[in-house]
Amino acid sequence: MLKKGSLLRSNWPVVCTTLLAVVCVAPFMWGSKAAAAEEPVVTWEKTYDNLGGLMKHREDGFYFAQLEGDEIKLVMMNGSGKVKTHKTFAKKEIDRLASFTQKKEGGYVFAGWTKDNQLYVMEVNGSGKLKWEKTLEGKYDSFRGGVDVAELQNGDIVLAAEKDLHYLITYNDIYLAKLTNNGEIIWEKTLGDTNDYYDKVSKVVPTDDGGFLFLGELGIAVKEKPSYGNYTDMYVVKFDPSGNQEWDKTYESGLNTEPQDAIETADGGFLIAANNYSDYTIVNIDGYFKGYYMKLDKSGKLEWDATLPESISASKINDIEQTEDGGFIIAGRANYDLDQWTWIYTEHAYFRKIDQSGQVKWEKVIEKGDREIKSTGVFQTEDGGYRSVIEEGDKLWHVVKLNEK
Numbered sequence: 223m224l225k226k227g228s229l230l231r232s233n234w235p236v237v238c239t240t241l242l243a244v245v246c247v248a249p250f251m252w253g254s255k256a257a258a259a260e261e262p263v264v265t266w267e268k269t270y271d272n273l274g275g276l277m278k279h280r281e282d283g284f285y286f287a288q289l290e291g292d293e294i295k296l297v298m299m300n301g302s303g304k305v306k307t308h309k310t311f312a313k314k315e316i317d318r319l320a321s322f323t324q325k326k327e328g329g330y331v332f333a334g335w336t337k338d339n340q341l342y343v344m345e346v347n348g349s350g351k352l353k354w355e356k357t358l359e360g361k362y363d364s365f366r367g368g369v370d371v372a373e374l375q376n377g378d379i380v381l382a383a384e385k386d387l388h389y390l391i392t393y394n395d396i397y398l399a400k401l402t403n404n405g406e407i408i409w410e411k412t413l414g415d416t417n418d419y420y421d422k423v424s425k426v427v428p429t430d431d432g433g434f435l436f437l438g439e440l441g442i443a444v445k446e447k448p449s450y451g452n453y454t455d456m457y458v459v460k461f462d463p464s465g466n467q468e469w470d471k472t473y474e475s476g477l478n479t480e481p482q483d484a485i486e487t488a489d490g491g492f493l494i495a496a497n498n499y500s501d502y503t504i505v506n507i508d509g510y511f512k513g514y515y516m517k518l519d520k521s522g523k524l525e526w527d528a529t530l531p532e533s534i535s536a537s538k539i540n541d542i543e544q545t546e547d548g549g550f551i552i553a554g555r556a557n558y559d560l561d562q563w564t565w566i567y568t569e570h571a572y573f574r575k576i577d578q579s580g581q582v583k584w585e586k587v588i589e590k591g592d593r594e595i596k597s598t599g600v601f602q603t604e605d606g607g608y609r610s611v612i613e614e615g616d617k618l619w620h621v622v623k624l625n626e627k
Contacts, residue, residue: 320369354405368423432463553600572618
């Protein structure tokens with residue numbers, strides 16, 4: 223079964239005008255708390271081209287999926303970085319692939335949009351034979367934006383998507399559906415407020431009790447915020463195995479807050495990785511991005527949170543994973559500089575190890591020169607090290623193995 227990886231999106235239009243002064247050969251000591259251990263070292267690294275636009279990971283490696291002609295191509299990278307074409311499947315009605323997951327029994331579920339913007343989901347078995355397919359229609363014949371699909375503990379499927387409310391104005395709600403192992407709809411729900419400008423879907427995270435956690439954003443009308451643009455607050459909802467809401471919370475930072483990933487912690491709570499960002503304005507044409515993470519208890523109450531330090535001119539978190547010692551590893555990127563004449567980024571991958579209470583243990587930067595980094599993913603390996611996949615530019619993937627000293 224695919225580990226709770228992230229759908230790694232590449233819509234990060236960050237412009238940075240300040241050069242961060244760092245000494246690259248010395249350990250990085252970012253944040254208000256000094257790192258208590260030395261940063262890890264890179265033991266090997268490899269680069270691959272055109273692996274795929276979507277990535278998820280599991281214990282045996284990374285999986286990449288993309289459309290090629292009339293097929294969905296699934297590429298697998300094992301623990302040593304060796305790549306092979308794992309499977310190819312007929313794409314059926316999918317015109318744009320948005321999300322995928324591997325089921326415990328070995329099959330795969332793919333979700334995306336049809337040519338006329340309907341939401342389409344299908345399951346194939348391990349040999350690629352179609353098991354079932356389903357087309358879900360939007361109110362005004364249109365689904366768009368974020369989509370995520372995940373398998374629950376009992377083998378059922380939960381699907382989240384953004385659904386149009388008006389065919390002329392950008393109003394949409396969050397659509398949720400639970401499907402059986404055979405593709406039959408068990409229930410459908412709508413989240414959000416019809417008065418919200420733009421509600422968003424980020425991720426669905428299965429929980430150990432058989433339910434799931436929904437991560438998204440609720441839109442806020444421009445008149446309620448003191449700058450141009452529409453703002454969103456992070457929106458988190460916990461569902462029980464029957465689809466009943468146990469709790470729902472919004473978390474406001476004063477900026478847009480976009481959740482990226484979440485992990486259930488040993489105490490039944492959650493650690494959520496997110497990003498705070500501002501819209502582009504006349505007085506702030508560069509915008510603003512800052513990685514952010516927060517610990518919630520099992521009822522959604524905030525216990526503690528942290529923001530990546532101001533010494534980083536711009537940052538973004540993509541992935542968070544629990545480590546064998548009970549702590550967490552965070553993966554993202556830091557943007558140091560932009561040449562305003564050539565519009566070439568100088569951007570680097572960023573990693574942070576924290577303990578259960580959020581104390582920073584170490585931080586690591588991997589310099590990537592003048593390429594824009596679109597996303598990063600990370601997980602812990604059997605030897606206690608870490609393996610990361612870094613997306614550079616258009617479907618160029620850089621794989622790095624890290625080991626603590």
